[in-house]
Amino acid sequence: MTVRTRLAPSPTGRMHIGSIAMALKNYAFAKKHGGQFILRIEDTDKTREIEDGINEIVRALKAYGLDWDEGPEKGGPYGPYIQSQRLEFYKKYAQKLVDEAKAYYCFATKEELEKMRQEALAVGKPPRYNGMYRDYPLEKAKKRIRAGEPYVIRLKVPKDQEIVFHDLIRGEIKFDSNEVSDQVLLKSDGYPTYHLAVVVDDHLMKITHVMRGEEWISSTPKHVLLYQAFGWPMPTWAHIPVFLNPDGKGKMSKRKGDVAALDFLEKGYLKEAVLNFLMILGWTPKDQREILNLDEYVREFNPADISHNSVIFDLKKLNWLNGVYIRKLSDAKLKKRLKPFIPSGFPEKKLDRVIPLIKERLVTLADFDKLTRFLWQQPSIDSKLLLKKATPELVKKQLKLTLEALESLDDFSDQAVEQVIRKLQEKHGWRKRQYFMMLRVAVTGEKATPPLFETMSVIGQEEVVSRLKEILNSKNL
């Protein structure tokens, strides 16, 4: 039996980073076993659907390089892969259950449902549908339907039954069927609910392993019941722990930071770093290695080894990983990746010399700007910093002599600059820390930069000279 996994997102908003994590696991597991990874769009809630929602999903998955074998844009033998185009399947199977008395029509109104809720809550019970149409005569129901009355189809959950299913990560999980309510399967607008649609589609699409979020554990009994009602073989389930907010309070949410998958890339994270981060969040390879690429992950990933508890999505490790991946890039490749993050006024010709200088200082690609701004734009200088460890007289003298020495240089390579400046420093016995820092601030306006001489060389003789002159002429000294 070939392994078939799927990702089944809803086009109801930005693609969540957690969906990428889920996609990654499903993708890896399918590939590991030479199977297929399927993308299926679960757009059965017309009220929550957003414009361009499917496109968002497709773009995010592609941006992270998690391509699917069957699904939108690709097709496949079990299509269509968009649920709103599969309505007749759901209708047919819901009907089948009604015919076999495993499901029933229900005409309960919103008001009645709300009243039930309130009454249940009042006595401290879980708010649930009370089964008022469970035994309603079928003939009467059909008559009301013929008359045009809106209805839903509900699952007739058997009483006093133990529902057991096996989870790859947690083992056996048991529920009492009396705890399961008569779930709506087909809504009054003719669309299926998630529960009917997943079961029908996972079966029809021959999905063998369902890896999905832990939040689905409590609805799995409904799915088990459905599989049993249809007489279909069940897939293997693996419920993956959810991501928690950095403060550990609740599921990772937009309110407490970025959750949109594409935003991470736009903020300058490398897709391979994000993927790597997602891999080791809640799972480690046998040798405890933390840096691994997709191929290695595919080879070594086993859902049974995923940790059982929810994990905090902590950006610190991502930041570290991103730096690791940036440093691994060749200069040429880094240059290519940096393109979208280079501000429009940046002088192209400096780029090749700048990249090696900032490579080990970048946490994200977006840091490029702040690390290089002073190379091409005149910085504002804080004179207090200039005078931090020396008198105005000394600083003035240092600046003047440095200016003269640099002005007369024919060669402004970093070696030439270094030679001249070191000579000055030694000749006058200036303290290195003070002198170099003063110069750094004078030329760049910053306290932390790449090495001074390279930096000056990249800025260029004319500009360095002009910046020094300006300081000497200013009244602040």
Place this chain on the structure above:
RNA sequence: GGCCCUAUCGUCUAGUGGUUUAGGACAUCGCCCUCUCACGGCGAAAACCCGGGUUCGAAUCCCGGUAGGGUCACCA
């Protein structure tokens, strides 16, 4: 609240009854390198939620408590 899941350093984890003075990574701190920052190297501090069992022996098994998370829709 009912039901379900979970519980090792701040964070992610290794550990599957004795090999453990509980290991690694990130973060933190210190030292080295050094013109600053970063990179790199070395080092430090830092955890088995609590209480009962089982056992010669428990981070590891069982039970209870506690805490956290999830879920209770004609949303997925």
